[in-house]
Amino acid sequence: MTLTALLKTASVSALALSIGVASTAQADTWRYAHEEYEGDVQDVFAYKFKEYVEDNSDHTVQVFRFGELGESDDILEQTQMGILNFVNQSPGFTGSVIPAAQIFFIPYLMPTDEETVIEFFKTSEAINEMFPELYAEQGLELLQMYPEGEMVVTVDEPVRSPDDFQGKNIRTMTNPLLAETYRAFGATPTPLPWGEVYGGLQTNILQGQENPIFWIESGGLYEVSPNLVFTGHGWFTTALMANQDFYNGLPAEDKELVQEATAFAFDYINEYVPGLSEEALQTILDSSDEVTVTRLTEAEIEAFRARAPQVEEEFLSMTGETGRELLEQFKADLEAVTN
Structure with a gap:
């Protein structure tokens, strides 16, 4: 077993031990993990959640932030097992257990305008009524989906x-569908956990990756992959979930809390995200003279958009009738906020 694996096992074991203590002496301590660093969007969301809970109860x-309890798949599994009470995670990882969650990786399905995207997440029937049922099938109570930022590709x-x-x-x-997206775009998709990305770019095993710009800045990805390309193909979406048994076992006042x-x-996050990308990009530009920024023209985007239907077809083949119904509602909800 590697040192990293040993440390991760020790961390989870210590957490499990603390749960045993908490169940008898401190049952009001709720454990919440996310997949980002201090000050990133999921971290801000988590601490606003924490602030409200602790101010009102x-x-x-x-x-727990990224890496403290393992990778994204680890904290999802720990939530399903009941070791964690809450997890904040992108459908990019939950898509392996909830295939329909991969809908967010159909390129050019989502608009790029921030206000429109936020309104969609507030009002969408697909988001707020259909997705909770799909997450419940995996023992997860879907509390909120929300957008973090437009996806940007960094390349060599x-x-x-x-x-x-x-x-x-x-x-x-x-995520199988995201791999199909980059295959359609002409690249060779290389699925990897986050912990291997910086080194892969640094050694040229990887020639690129995609993430919202704030994550490119906070993770230092521009240091090893300095060419930023705005393709306009999608948004990074995340979701707060609870272990369903834990949530269902709460008294009514705690569910309301x-x-x-x-x-x-x-x-709070809907006020925080707008403008965040511009600030992060400026920080990157101030930090490095090697960074280039490429914003595709509409004609250039069209060459990529023309390849999106094959990804949509792959989504439907992966998800069947469930995916078809979800996609139809998703498009209707988007039309309602764009017209």
């Missing part, structure tokens, strides 16, 4: 067409 919320050289992606290994989350804390954090 005797409960406390213990927040500027890219303006699918031909430019030929021969490039582009890191994707461990969880819902109110979630709404409080969601309202």
Whole structure:
């Protein structure tokens, strides 16, 4: 077993031991993990949730950031097992257990306008009524989905067409549909956990990756992959979930508290995200003279958009009638906020 694996096992074992103590002496400590660093969007959301809970009850919320309990798949599994009470995670990882969650990786399905995207997440029937049922099938109470930022591709050289992606290994989350997206774009998709991305770019095992710009800045990805390409193909989406047995076992007042804390954090993040990308990009530009920024023209985007239907067809083949119904509602909800 590697040192990393040993440390992760020790951390989870210590957490499990603390749960045994908490169940008898401190049952009001709720354990919440997310997949980002201090000050990133999920972290801000988590601490707003924590703030509301602790200001309005005797409960406390213990927040675990990326790496403290393992990778994204680890904290999802720990939530399903009941070791964690709450987890904040992208559908990019939950897509392996909830295939329909991969809908967010159909390129050019979502608009790029921030206000429109936020309104969609507030009002969408697909988001707020259909998705909770799908998550419940996996023992998860879906509390809130929300957008974090437009996806940006970083590469070893500027890219303006699918031909430019030929021969490039582009890191994707461990998500089959996202891999299909980059295959359609002309690249070679390379699914990897986050912990291996920086080193892969640094050693040229990878020639690129995608993430929202704030994560590119906070993770230092621009240091080893300095060419930023705005393709306009999608948004990074995440979701706050609870272990369903834990949530269902809460008294009514605590369920209401969880819902109110979630709404409080969601309202805050909807004010926090707009403008965040511009600030992060400026920080990157101020930090490095090697960074280039490429914003595709509408004509250049069209060459990528023309390849989106094959990804949509792959989504439907993966998800069957469930995916078809979800996609139809998703498109209807988007039309309602764009017209």
